[in-house]
Amino acid sequence: MSAPASPPPATPPPLRGGLLALATLALGLGSFMNILDLTIANVSVPSIAGNLGVSFTQGTWVITSYAVAEAIMLPLTGWLALRFGAVHLFVSATLLFTLASMLCGLSPSFPVLLTARVMQGVVGASMIPLSQTLLTSAYPPQRRGLALGLWSMTTVLGPIIGPLSGGWLTENLSWHWIFLINLPTGILVAVLVATLFRGRETPRRKLPVDYVGLGLLIVGIGALQILLDKGNELDWFSSPLIVGLACASLVAMSFFVAWELTDDHPVVNLRLFGRRNFAVGVTCLMFGSIAFFGTVVVLPLWLQSYQGYTPLWAGKVIALGGVLPLILGPIIGANIHRVDARAVATFGFAVFAVVAFWSTRFTPDVDYWSLALTRLFMGIGISCFFLPLVTINLSGLAPTQIAAATGLQNFMRNLGSSFGTAIMTSLWDHQGIEQHARLAEFTTVYNPLTHDYLDQLQAAGLDLQQAQGQLDHTLTVQAYLLSTDAVMMISGLLMIGLIVLIWWAKPPFTVRATATD
Numbered sequence: 001m002s003a004p005a006s007p008p009p010a011t012p013p014p015l016r017g018g019l020l021a022l023a024t025l026a027l028g029l030g031s032f033m034n035i036l037d038l039t040i041a042n043v044s045v046p047s048i049a050g051n052l053g054v055s056f057t058q059g060t061w062v063i064t065s066y067a068v069a070e071a072i073m074l075p076l077t078g079w080l081a082l083r084f085g086a087v088h089l090f091v092s093a094t095l096l097f098t099l100a101s102m103l104c105g106l107s108p109s110f111p112v113l114l115t116a117r118v119m120q121g122v123v124g125a126s127m128i129p130l131s132q133t134l135l136t137s138a139y140p141p142q143r144r145g146l147a148l149g150l151w152s153m154t155t156v157l158g159p160i161i162g163p164l165s166g167g168w169l170t171e172n173l174s175w176h177w178i179f180l181i182n183l184p185t186g187i188l189v190a191v192l193v194a195t196l197f198r199g200r201e202t203p204r205r206k207l208p209v210d211y212v213g214l215g216l217l218i219v220g221i222g223a224l225q226i227l228l229d230k231g232n233e234l235d236w237f238s239s240p241l242i243v244g245l246a247c248a249s250l251v252a253m254s255f256f257v258a259w260e261l262t263d264d265h266p267v268v269n270l271r272l273f274g275r276r277n278f279a280v281g282v283t284c285l286m287f288g289s290i291a292f293f294g295t296v297v298v299l300p301l302w303l304q305s306y307q308g309y310t311p312l313w314a315g316k317v318i319a320l321g322g323v324l325p326l327i328l329g330p331i332i333g334a335n336i337h338r339v340d341a342r343a344v345a346t347f348g349f350a351v352f353a354v355v356a357f358w359s360t361r362f363t364p365d366v367d368y369w370s371l372a373l374t375r376l377f378m379g380i381g382i383s384c385f386f387l388p389l390v391t392i393n394l395s396g397l398a399p400t401q402i403a404a405a406t407g408l409q410n411f412m413r414n415l416g417s418s419f420g421t422a423i424m425t426s427l428w429d430h431q432g433i434e435q436h437a438r439l440a441e442f443t444t445v446y447n448p449l450t451h452d453y454l455d456q457l458q459a460a461g462l463d464l465q466q467a468q469g470q471l472d473h474t475l476t477v478q479a480y481l482l483s484t485d486a487v488m489m490i491s492g493l494l495m496i497g498l499i500v501l502i503w504w505a506k507p508p509f510t511v512r513a514t515a516t517d
Contacts, residue, residue: 012200014140019196023138024147026192028154030094031131033185034124035158037066037101038417040166044175051175052110064229065114067418069121071225072218074411075268077126078404079207081133086202086403090130091194096123098186105180129406132390134197136402142337145391149333152387153325156379160322163300164315171312203400210267213260217267220252228422232429269404272397278405280505281393282412284345284498288385289416291491294424295356295378296321301425302484303371306477313368320372324379325386332387341388341509345502348384349495355381356492360485364477381495392502395509424487431483432476439475 015023041048041062049059081089100119107113132151139147169177227245234242260266273279300314309317332344355378362370393409394402443450450471462470 012137014143015138015196020138022192023196024135024150026189026196027131027135027138028150029185030090030189030193031128031151032154032158033182033189034097034127035154036162036165037120037124037179037182038070039158039162040169040178041066041175044166044170044178047170047175048113052107052113054110058110060229060233061114062117064226065117066121067229067414068222068225069118070125071121071411071414071418072221073122073125074129074407074414075217075221076214077129077407077410078269078401079210079267080126081130081202081403081407082205083207085204086130086133087193087197087200089126090134091190093123093126093130094186094190094193097127098182098190100124101179101182101186105176105178126407129403129410132406132410133403134193136394137200137202137399138197143334145336145387146330146334148390148394149329149331149336149387152333152383152390153329156325156329156382156386157322160296160318163311164319167311167315171310202403207265210260210263210265213256213263213267216252216256216259220249220256223249223252225418228418231422232426236426268408269401272401272405272408275396277392277395277505277509278397280501281389281395282409284502285386285389285393285409286412286416286419287494287498288349288389289413290420290423291352291356291494292382293417293420294487295359295491297421298424298428298484298487299371299375301428302480306480307366317368317371317375319375321375321379321382323376325383328380328383329387332383336387336391336509340507341391342502342505342507345385345388345392346499348381348386348388349499349502350381351384352378352381353492353495356488356495359488360492362481362485364481385498389502391509392505395505395507424491427490428480428483428487431486432480435479435482436475439479443471443475 014020045059045062048062049055052059084092097120100116100123103116104113104120107116131154132148135147135151136144165181166178169175169181223245227242227249231242237243237246257270260268260270273282296318300309300311300318303309303314303317304311336344355374358377359374390409394405397405
């Protein structure tokens with residue numbers, strides 16, 4: 001007679017009171033620290049390159065190496081959590097991420113720094129989705145909206161505070177501190193999570209390693225991420241390297257999808273895309289991230305290049321976008337179960353679009369507060385679409401599917417940020433060149449207005465060559481203002497299009513309470 005099957009492990013009860021507050025703080029800090037490292041180095045690249053004796057182009061690999069490693073590892077979160085347990089994986093990843101941060105800050109040479117950044121991306125990729133997974137498990141079902149609201153603040157504030165804190169640390173201390181500040185935070189997070197989640201480990205399954213799927217994922221995502229990071233610099237498909245990377249990524253990802261959908265133990269659960277709400281939610285999240293990150297990257301680039309802003313002051317403009325999400329995130333999260341998540345997302349898309357259209361009315365002499373106010377009000381839109389999309393993505397999923405779903409969800413968000421950064425900066429640059437050429441057509445020697453302007457400059461004490469140089473500078477400033485307006489307009493239109501797509505999702509938007517698939 002066969003032995004009766006053992007019952008499934010009981011689901012641990014939700015945390016309460018001070019323990020719940022500490023768990024929320026620890027997991028939020030872990031996620032925030034990881035997301036912060038995606039953007040904190042952006043404004044420090046010139047200092048890093050100069051200090052370590054490499055070119056600016058080589059210095060950008062500090063950003064690319066981290067992004068590539070994290071992009072490859074994010075979809076593996078679900079598989080790794082099943083194999084090692086979500087709590088054990090999060091604590092180990094946090095400690096290793098902290099160690100890698102220390103190695104970055106103490107790097108004596110550029111190759112050592114790159115190696116440490118790759119290590120950061122590899123070990124830290126699972127921290128963001130697992131913080132979301134563990135946070136929802138610590139809250140009772142009726143308050144998981146609040147948990148997601150608190151967690152979503154980290155995804156919004158990280159990219160906004162990153163450039164601001166990176167600029168301040170680089171200007172007042174040194175670039176080393178953009179990595180060393182992770183040490184106390186990482187240790188605190190690991191200790192708190194290990195203590196608070198003792199006895200709350202998720203079920204483990206000894207799954208075979210899908211080496212074929214893993215290899216195809218590394219080649220496909222790695223090639224795609226490098227293509228996106230270096231495309232604008234190498235003039236896209238006029239470069240043999242970019243063409244080769246595109247072909248490699250297309251072939252590898254095509255085989256990857258076919259393999260994962262037929263393999264018995266896939267390293268990435270692509271069948272989640274067969275769920276309507278997940279597919280609609282992550283698609284909106286990816287395109288929403290393109291619009292969001294496009295504006296977050298292009299605006300400070302324009303301010304520093306053509307408006308005379310320092311990295312710190314450009315960061316201050318962007319940072320205003322995080323004020324209202326900080327306030328509204330918990331409020332929306334606590335009430336998301338009372339309203340239709342699609343309606344909240346629609347409101348967020350609409351507000352973002354209206355502010356983006358408002359931003360297209362900037363003039364060359366726009367002042368700081370006019371810029372800052374647009375970012376402040378855009379924060380309403382940002383806080384009102386990130387959380388509902390996360391809620392819709394996870395609706396109808398069993399707890400055992402959450403880790404895989406959050407890994408894929410954050411991968412799509414990262415992919416959107418990479419696409420947004422690459423496409424919008426390329427568009428901004430090419431539009432600036434094109435607009436300059438168009439404006440130059442009207443400033444010929446045959447235009448009396450051109451003569452009047454040059455005469456005014458010469459009357460002010462400039463010689464003819466200096467006056468012509470000033471005229472060209474004026475045209476350049478105006479051209480890149482118009483290209484910035486174009487980026488804002490496209491971002492707004494993209495958000496308007498998502499309003500139609502989001503209503504394809506179907507309620508109810510709740511996570512299943514049972515562990516069965």
